[in-house]
Amino acid sequence: MKFNYSKHVPNTDNDATGAILAAAADPKVISLAGGLPAAELFPVEDFRASANRVFDEHGAQALQYGGAAGLPALREEIIRNFLKPRQVEGAVENIAVTTGSEQAIEQIAKMFINDGDTVLVEAPTYLCTVDAFKSFGAKIVTVAMDDDGMKMDALEEALKAHPEAKLIYTIPTFQNPTGRTMPVERREQFVKLADKYGVPVLEDDPYGAIRYSGKAVPPLKHFDKTGNVIYMSSFSKILAPGFRLGFVVADEGFIKTFTIMKQIADLHSDNFSQYLVADYLAHNDVDAHIAKISKLYQHRFELMQSLIESEFPAGVKHSNPEGGMFIWCQIPGDIDTQALFDACIKQGVAFVPGDPFYAGESESGTMRLNFSNVDDDTIREGMKRLGAAITKFLNK
Amino acid sequence: MKFNYSKHVPNTDNDATGAILAAAADPKVISLAGGLPAAELFPVEDFRASANRVFDEHGAQALQYGGAAGLPALREEIIRNFLKPRQVEGAVENIAVTTGSEQAIEQIAKMFINDGDTVLVEAPTYLCTVDAFKSFGAKIVTVAMDDDGMKMDALEEALKAHPEAKLIYTIPTFQNPTGRTMPVERREQFVKLADKYGVPVLEDDPYGAIRYSGKAVPPLKHFDKTGNVIYMSSFSKILAPGFRLGFVVADEGFIKTFTIMKQIADLHSDNFSQYLVADYLAHNDVDAHIAKISKLYQHRFELMQSLIESEFPAGVKHSNPEGGMFIWCQIPGDIDTQALFDACIKQGVAFVPGDPFYAGESESGTMRLNFSNVDDDTIREGMKRLGAAITKFLNK
Structure with a gap:
């Protein structure tokens, strides 16, 4: 059945974000693409x-x-x-x-x-x-x-x-x-x-x-x-x-x-x-709970930041968030971020390319990394793969 | 602050339904106006x-x-x-x-x-x-x-x-x-x-x-x-x-x-x-649970129906639902249902006047009665008040 939808429905089947998330969901891929909070801190009891x-x-x-x-x-x-x-x-x-x-x-x-x-x-x-x-x-x-x-x-x-x-x-x-x-x-x-x-x-x-x-x-x-x-x-x-x-x-x-x-x-x-x-x-003391979340995210942010410095090629700029869940990176030069994404997936690591976040013209070589929902070993291995993939991509 | 809303926002402050529900919420008023299921049957445990x-x-x-x-x-x-x-x-x-x-x-x-x-x-x-x-x-x-x-x-x-x-x-x-x-x-x-x-x-x-x-x-x-x-x-x-x-x-x-x-x-x-x-x-056996709801609603429907026959003036037509939560009544003659509603509120009983349910021209003298969320005594007293109010209104 082909329905005659209103113009509120996007008239494209091109779900770029869906494709990114699908690639990131492959169990062989380390995903730094997500936007999920750390589930281990949910106060289940x-x-x-x-x-x-x-x-x-x-x-x-x-x-x-x-x-x-x-x-x-x-x-x-x-x-x-x-x-x-x-x-x-x-x-x-x-x-x-x-x-x-x-x-x-x-x-x-x-x-x-x-x-x-x-x-x-x-x-x-x-x-x-x-x-x-x-x-x-x-x-x-x-x-x-x-x-x-x-x-x-x-x-x-x-x-x-x-x-x-x-x-x-x-x-x-x-x-x-x-x-x-x-x-x-x-x-x-x-x-x-x-x-x-x-x-x-x-x-x-x-x-x-x-x-x-x-x-x-x-x-x-x-x-x-x-x-x-x-x-x-x-x-x-x-x-x-x-x-x-x-x-x-x-x-x-x-x-x-x-x-x-x-x-x-x-x-x-x-x-x-x-x-x-x-x-x-x-x-419950929600402030104490939020302090626990903030402490964990700080640790993960600092780990990820130190790995950007040690694993990424020189010249990669990044934001220095004082809170939240994301780091924003920009790789110098005229970069096709989608091609970079594909190269990284081959190396078993995913991020979100910057382009879909721009409603207008995008800035070259941008990427979003999430640190809230990944443990230390995953961050270390993910950033190592990412650094290697970016270096290889730039030297191609 | 006066905002410049889009045309999706209704450009009227005339909330007829809100006014009806507010009148029905008065604790001195028996409300047959609601559309709520019987909370006593929610399977809390x-x-x-x-x-x-x-x-x-x-x-x-x-x-x-x-x-x-x-x-x-x-x-x-x-x-x-x-x-x-x-x-x-x-x-x-x-x-x-x-x-x-x-x-x-x-x-x-x-x-x-x-x-x-x-x-x-x-x-x-x-x-x-x-x-x-x-x-x-x-x-x-x-x-x-x-x-x-x-x-x-x-x-x-x-x-x-x-x-x-x-x-x-x-x-x-x-x-x-x-x-x-x-x-x-x-x-x-x-x-x-x-x-x-x-x-x-x-x-x-x-x-x-x-x-x-x-x-x-x-x-x-x-x-x-x-x-x-x-x-x-x-x-x-x-x-x-x-x-x-x-x-x-x-x-x-x-x-x-x-x-x-x-x-x-x-x-x-x-x-x-x-x-x-x-x-x-x-x-759980949800069919058995639904059977319990149906049995209670049947009882309340039959009670309300019998009271329409004994308490309402002759000539009031009503639907005979085989399930659900509502009876629809129509009072003969050219009735101003809003005036009837106001008269009933004075007698301490509420229903929903039929008019707001019509997107086009409405039928005179229509009303919706709910039986799912009212116990026997409330149905008896509510229908008595309603019958008296309608009779008085028609003989005015």
Whole structure:
């Protein structure tokens, strides 16, 4: 059966990312391509205790339909555990729970984007956001970055050229794919520029809590005095992604409209998992748990970084993330990254080529390496193979 | 902050349904307005056993990211427990797990509907589907029903008038809001007509398993030889709605495209809940559980039906559902149902007025009564109040 799909459906069978992940999934291949958190740190036994308490204390109620904006007890825990420590103001009415932050991205895309509308994103940026924006017909305009994230002169230029833009999407902290973080001064400037041009900001902050070095920087939302910043984060990287729980923090009026749209999308997020995570947060020290994650990721990052220096050919540049899950590398010269990827797969190691992260023109020789979900031996062997493959490729 | 939303956002603050539900939520009001399953039958202790087994057997894996199409073990259980008994053919590749069937509706709307496209629905039909269709700019064309569901002459007329229609949406079994069921012959005719005009059918079957009288009728999907029928159902009414787990059954090619769109929507549905429900289905007799639900609903339906006859004024017509959760009543004469609703609220009883279920012109004096989530005493007192309020209203 050949269906006549709408233009929301991508009209290509060319799933480049799917092909990369499929190649990386070969058991003979060491994958540094993933974006998964370290499963060995998921607090399985604490979750078991929480699940049993939820069955004891709430029983059938936790299994019944719930409200579209999310369980009030979970929203209270979000304020106490995530907003207050990050200096983000917000009451229960400013929060909506989402089915992972992916749902927040898709629903906000739906809420803002008519076919042909412009949105601004970092170059490079998170793949799935670009897919979500494109599914509503967005024209994607990219804004250049440097080591400190989105460049403010480039942003202002883009805003001048596209004052009609509907959204600016940014991951200002430990960005995916680059690991870069925007400093305080630039954040203040960002919020002011967005206000000046009247373009709302969608701030995606799934990694911000996982900082292992440097000084904490408040989210853009902290500097927002007008309600122009829509902030979103997720439990996927700090607790576990399987529950698909994220949240949006914004003006009460926005949250009301968002909730209407969320209701159309899936009525509400998993009620049992919301009870479970609310119970976990009420009974455990989540900061101590996040400190454990950060310590492990720091170790893995430092190991991977030292191996870039010892195993990779000279001249390879890389980002120096102070948190999160990714290092971004750039190999000098005019590199066909897909050919490099194929050469590496032959050597039994995978990364994600940089190209798919660029909604516009890509930068040559870029690659994303993940360190959160690989143990020391795997990092050592993977980086050795990668170094050898890159050296061979460059000397070809 | 006033945002410039897209046309996907309804441009009205007039939330009629919200107002109805708010009035019905008053603790002094007996609500026959809901659409909730009976929480006292949720198998809480069986779910607790399953949750503990999932922590034992799968641990962190059940909390990690999963595949967008859903847990293969759950899809196997769907085939064994739901498709085979309903004579619907399908392999794992024909199934995608969804975040409640609401997500299936929204994503399928997105996949088929461009702004201005026509879709056909029953008059009356499920409210939230109409909201989802409208959010993508659909022009809704309604097809008349009789006691046996959508009328085939009316469907053919609509298809002739709108051969460009993108979808026909139907709830053929224990329909919401009417409780009506389409007989076998009409189902065969329906599938043939849809094939003839080349318009895909979205068959929504959340209630079909809960039959307490009459003879089982296979879903439309059973009669589908061309792959033109997209079938969807849910665990919400037979296990528990809190997990937000539903599923779509269709051609493998459709499921592949659906999975790409689902990935953009929320990456995948709650992995832990998928493991939990798969474990429940592997360790429990779900048919025996559904038989318990059906027995309780039969009792409540028969009680409510007998009270329509004893408490309501003569001439009130009502549907005679053989399963599901709703009775549909029609009060004779030219009735302002909203005024009747207001009068009933004053008497301390709520129903859902029929009007919002009609995407087109509504039928006068219609109302939906729910019997699944109210105990005997509440049904007795609620129906007494309702009968008195209707009688008073008619004699005014």
